[in-house]
Amino acid sequence: MQEPVIILGLGFTTQRLARILRERDIPVYAIVRGVERFGEFAALGVQLRSLDEPDVPSGAVLVHTIPPLPEPEKTLLRRLIRRLSPRRIVYISSTGVYGAQTHVDESSLASAGDDKGRARVDDEEWIARDGGWTSLILRSAAIYGPGRGIHMRIREGKLPRGAGGVVSRIHVDDLAALLFCGIFSVLEGAFAVADDLPASSEEVAEWCANLMRITMPDDSAPGFPVAGRHVDGKKIRELLGVRLRYPSYKEGIAASLLEESLGGR
DSSP states (O other): OOOOOOEESSSSHHHHHHHHHHHTOOOOOEEEEEGGGGHHHHHHOOOESSSOOOOSSSSEEEOEEEEEEETTHHHHHHHHHHHHOOOOEEEEGGGGGGGTOEEEEEOOOOOOOHHHHHHHHHHHHHHHHHEEEEEEEEOOOEEEEBBHHHHHHHHHTTTSSESSEEEEEHHHHHHHHHHHHHHTSSEEEEEEOOOSSOOEHHHHHHHHHHHHHOOOOOSSSSOOOOOOOOEEEEEHHHHHTTOOOOOHHHHHHHHHHHHTTTTTO
């Protein structure tokens, strides 16, 4: 029998991952808030467990997706992870840990410049040093896909929230593929994750409007300034043997629109 995988937090990305795992008949346990909200995944064979007293196998791989929490929730979550005794943790972090750096790759060190970024770094460091497990940390660029991203805001008649700088992105299916391969690898460390075409939000918004044949929204609400960051995510893809399905937002958004038109999954 295949080794089980435990998912801590069943969100946008890990819902896709759970489907991939179940399609391959891999046992999946998902620790969530509100078990009743995930009946669709129970029907797929995902074993849903409450955060309060999760009954899951020890010594499994844990995919950790919960963002930094304030105290006392942070300490409680770390106690829970220790009780689970995973042999390996794969953690979805963020390129926000790089702070003001404008060009980053696998050699770039975390240099968070705000409280949110510092909290991410603290979680990364705890995962990497404080357990009896191996760990792989994916510092993900902005995640988009069906039902999520700039194309959704354009459809709603709104402009992107950020403005002024180049942004790196990753389609949810490509991130899920990296997670899948990371689960079954022995690779350790922290790696930047992104597609191959950083672009400003304005560029992506105009492309989406043209593709959907929608007039660009006249939204007077000010967007928050984005300094911009080019993220080179090639190294982890090379090490894990993963080829991007959507190397840029153009392929990714087109595929997202098609999936939405078909009713999603």
